[in-house]
Amino acid sequence: MAVTFLDRSRTVAPENWSRWLIPPAALSIHLAIGQAYAWSVFKTPLEKSMDLSGTLSSVPFQLAIVMLGLSAAVGGTLVERKGPRWAMFVSMTCFSTGFLVAALGAATAQFWLVVLGYGLIGGIGLGIGYISPVSTLIKWFPDRPGMATGIAIMGFGGGALIASPWSTSMLQTFGSTTGGIAAAFLVHGLVYAVFMSLGVFLVRVPREGWRPAGWQPPEKSEKALVTTARVSAANAIRTPQFWCLWIVLCFNVTAGIGILEKAAPMITDFFRHTAVPVGTAAAAGFVALLSLTNMLGRFVWSSTSDLVGRKNIYRLYLGAGAVLYLIIAVAGNTSKLVFVLCAMVILSFYGGGFATVPAYLKDLFGSYQVGAIHGRLLTAWSVAGVLGPMIVDGIADHETALGKQGPDLYTTSFYIMIGLLVVGFIVNEFVRPVHGRYHEPAADSGVAAEKEAA
Amino acid sequence: MNSTRRPWLMTLAWLWVAVPFAYGGYELILKVIQLFGG
Numbered sequence: 001m002a003v004t005f006l007d008r009s010r011t012v013a014p015e016n017w018s019r020w021l022i023p024p025a026a027l028s029i030h031l032a033i034g035q036a037y038a039w040s041v042f043k044t045p046l047e048k049s050m051d052l053s054g055t056l057s058s059v060p061f062q063l064a065i066v067m068l069g070l071s072a073a074v075g076g077t078l079v080e081r082k083g084p085r086w087a088m089f090v091s092m093t094c095f096s097t098g099f100l101v102a103a104l105g106a107a108t109a110q111f112w113l114v115v116l117g118y119g120l121i122g123g124i125g126l127g128i129g130y131i132s133p134v135s136t137l138i139k140w141f142p143d144r145p146g147m148a149t150g151i152a153i154m155g156f157g158g159g160a161l162i163a164s165p166w167s168t169s170m171l172q173t174f175g176s177t178t179g180g181i182a183a184a185f186l187v188h189g190l191v192y193a194v195f196m197s198l199g200v201f202l203v204r205v206p207r208e209g210w211r212p213a214g215w216q217p218p219e220k221s222e223k224a225l226v227t228t229a230r231v232s233a234a235n236a237i238r239t240p241q242f243w244c245l246w247i248v249l250c251f252n253v254t255a256g257i258g259i260l261e262k263a264a265p266m267i268t269d270f271f272r273h274t275a276v277p278v279g280t281a282a283a284a285g286f287v288a289l290l291s292l293t294n295m296l297g298r299f300v301w302s303s304t305s306d307l308v309g310r311k312n313i314y315r316l317y318l319g320a321g322a323v324l325y326l327i328i329a330v331a332g333n334t335s336k337l338v339f340v341l342c343a344m345v346i347l348s349f350y351g352g353g354f355a356t357v358p359a360y361l362k363d364l365f366g367s368y369q370v371g372a373i374h375g376r377l378l379t380a381w382s383v384a385g386v387l388g389p390m391i392v393d394g395i396a397d398h399e400t401a402l403g404k405q406g407p408d409l410y411t412t413s414f415y416i417m418i419g420l421l422v423v424g425f426i427v428n429e430f431v432r433p434v435h436g437r438y439h440e441p442a443a444d445s446g447v448a449a450e451k452e453a454a
Numbered sequence: 455m456n457s458t459r460r461p462w463l464m465t466l467a468w469l470w471v472a473v474p475f476a477y478g479g480y481e482l483i484l485k486v487i488q489l490f491g492g
């Protein structure tokens with residue numbers, strides 16, 4: 001019975017189903033799983049109550065991000081075949097179960113259960129949930145794919161804005177003991193299960209041949225990169241275009257994480273010996289501002305890409321991003337406003353890079369298996385998640401050991417980020433339309449459509 | 455399930471995600487004030 005309800009065939013939208021019901025369905029998933037960015041709220045309470053080091057308390061989050069990339073890559077094809085409702089249900093089940101297992105771990109002071117629950121099981125929920133609405137949104141909004149995926153992926157950025165104060169207030173209520181953390185995890189698991197169920201019930205796929213009213217697909221695309229052909233996920237990873245985008249995404253994310261991961265200590269270090277030092281509360285405000293632009297950039301820049309084209313918007317992310325890093329490196333601690341504004345725009349490009357990439361993939365490979373292709377591309381995120389912190393933390397530690405302070409702790413990292421962004425900019429220039437030999441044969445288009453609907 | 459005959463579904467769906475979002479936005483503003491004014 002349940003399997004039937006989750007089956008793709010049961011999610012085909014009836015006549016007159018409004019496509020504007022799909023973005024809230026997608027948001028209910030992404031706003032929930034975006035909680036991952038707020039894991040730091042639990043770090044200190046876990047360290048104190050379970051006697052853990054800072055490195056160890058990061059393990060659940062790090063494993064969750066690794067599992068996100070792996071499950072998106074491995075499960076992408078399955079998500080395409082089973083449909084968005086199945087994927088959202090799996091995401092909801094894994095994400096909530098992860099919290100419940102973590103609650104058991106906290107209650108019994110068994111940290112390995114927290115790692116297993118939040119990191120491994122919950123991480124699978126992150127990966128499947130992240131890609132679950134992408135393909136469906138692109139099919140509902142063929143006229144504005146960048147805007148549609150931007151809305152959903154904005155939710156992933158916004159999830160931490162909700163979870164951070166919510167989790168904090170819960171820990172204040174229940175206490176930061178193992179029992180209090182367990183109660184907080186339990187409430188998270190139950191509430192997120194209810195919240196995500198909206199997506200499971202509401203999501204629909206468009207009927208075969210459905211188009212937005214008054215919209216006609218272009219016979220031959222006016223934009224050179226936009227294809228009307230179909231490329232399978234298996235073929236996509238054999239194309240140079242896929243690996244060009246992999247590098248572009250990886251370096252754009254690395255550059256953003258360079259600031260995001262160390263934002264609070266970075267702004268404090270920068271202005272420590274100036275007339276305008278930044279305290280803990282103000283540093284939290286800086287982190288909040290970066291979260292805001294990270295979130296808004298996902299919607300604003302991705303929507304803009306519908307008008308100016310994907311290649312051009314990545315020229316902006318990578319080119320202007322490199323210039324902004326240069327301004328920060330050169331200006332140093334002369335102006336707090338310049339530092340904050342540059343960091344905000346860089347983080348908007350970071351978010352924009354995430355949100356625009358599904359539409360870029362759709363342009364190059366068509367919407368046939370874009371969800372599965374997107375899943376494979378997200379391995380670039382896993383690599384960037386290690387690379388960015390490794391560069392910034394490693395160099396800051398090294399400079400500190402040499403007795404340096406202030407902006408000098410980060411200047412070298414910023415020049416490395418500039419280099420990565422320039423490389424990404426150049427690689428983006430190599431993106432060309434996918435060669436016809438990778439397209440699904442025209443004779444198989446009917447079979448392909450059946451496979452897609454199966 | 456014609457959504458055009460069920461405006462409540464559209465309203466409920468968007469409120470479902472907008473209310474938590476508004477809460478997050480409110481908490482964000484409180485923090486940002488501390489950066490420049492706090």
